[in-house]
Amino acid sequence: MKESVHEMAEQGPIVFCTGGGCTAKLGAGVLSRILEKLPRGEKDPDLLVGYDSRDDAAVYRITEDIALVQTVDFFPPMVDDPYTFGQIAAANALSDVYAMGGEVKTALNLVCFPESMDLNVLGEILRGGAEKVAEAGGTLAGGHSIADTGVKYGLSVTGLVDPHRLTANDTGRPGDKLLLTKALGVGLICTANRVGEAAPEQMEAAVRSMTTLNKTAAEIARRYEVHAATDVTGFSFLGHLHEMMGEKLSCVIDAHAVPVLPGAWEAADACLYTAAGQRNRNHTGPFVRFEKVPFPMEEILFDPQTSGGLLFAVAPQDAAALEAELQAAGLPAKIVGTIGEKQTPEITVTYE
Incomplete structure (x- = not known):
């Protein structure tokens, strides 16, 4: 399998790595204009952090001492080696939980992959991601895949945080x-x-x-x-x-x-x-x-x-x-x- 993966990686600059990672994100200005037009609905007092705060993840309070941290992130490859790409994409998705002060608990794979491409490549991507989830102390609990014209991979991640120790992104203080x-x-x-x-x-x-x-x-x-x-x-x-x-x-x-x-x-x-x-x-x-x-x-x-x-x-x-x-x-x-x-x-x- 490794030979096939490396052969694909050598051909990758055209069909595999075309400039991905977080450079593939929509611009912040575009997103702001779209999000501000979405209906807000009735405010839920237990939704401690939502999309309107431009924070790293959503946080929903379950009890006085436990809140769920929910996040999702995926993107196209920025490196030619599939295994390394899987590691990077997973580490990037897991990071949002850490930014909120939480601990990773479960993760779900998100995969877009061409049916015509060598499935060994997909296997290496998923192996890299699974290793990072395990390193984080989380459990890989499933996922979703679709056939697409290009490769994309990431995770939906759930973590836990004490609401009293939550670190939002905009709660700094003068002097910090x-x-x-x-x-x-x-x-x-x-x-x-x-x-x-x-x-x-x-x-x-x-x-x-x-x-x-x-x-x-x-x-x-x-x-x-x-x-x-x-x-x-x-x-x-x-x-x-x-x-x-x-x-x-x-x-x-x-x-x-x-x-x-x-x-x-x-x-x-x-x-x-x-x-x-x-x-x-x-x-x-x-x-x-x-x-x-x-x-x-x-x-x-x-x-x-x-x-x-x-x-x-x-x-x-x-x-x-x-x-x-x-x-x-x-x-x-x-x-x-x-x-x-x-x-x-x-x-x-x-x-x-």
Whole structure:
């Protein structure tokens, strides 16, 4: 089976990997215009987080101490190896539960696959996803598949969270420190890789980042006073940061402190960015002021991430200790900014 999979992977740039991951998402601006027109219905007091909050997952209270976390995510391949793609897609879907402060319990496969393609490829995708669900401590409980013209894979995930320890994305407080747990740049590196401009070790580092679960970061963060959290995915670091501000806060980011994957700067400097990155700039750019930030760094901050890290709003007295513990666990976590009272512009990015 492995020979067949590798043969398909070698042919993949045309039929398998055409630029997927979270770069395939619809733009935030388009989604906002659509969602605001949907009928809301009667408000359910037990729906603690719904789609109207632009958060990472839905949260529904079952009892005073138990709430369900529900999320779904799937996309086309961004790498040529099916097994690796399965791992990345699963890690990305599972991440939303961690961003809400929850624990993964069950997952369902979501599969779109051409009937004409080698089914061994599908087997490898599902194997990669199943391994990540198991690593998360969850149970793979089934799924749904349809025949399609292209490959798409992901998960519907259910988790549990204590409603009193829920970390929504827009509940940060003035004075909180912003802490990012993974390096940025996977969109740029994957784009460079598709055109043969990424060194093998650069792509390997990006894959390691994308296949790393946010489980460890979330578990460590529970020991500290974290007021808000989100995972950084297709809307970019700045796009998800804009959602965290929730139109009631502002922040200052030190871009020099932001962890960046090797090769991302060079790819941005060579203009190897994505259409999704430019959509992110168009949507979020009006809320951002750059102060002496080099253009490649701007592009990195707008770069769509696939299976990106968690971005925490941490009480200032806990931030340094949380950063140190995350780094001791092998994560490239860094304090990258500070939240303040609402002002214009909403986000100021410096490069000190």
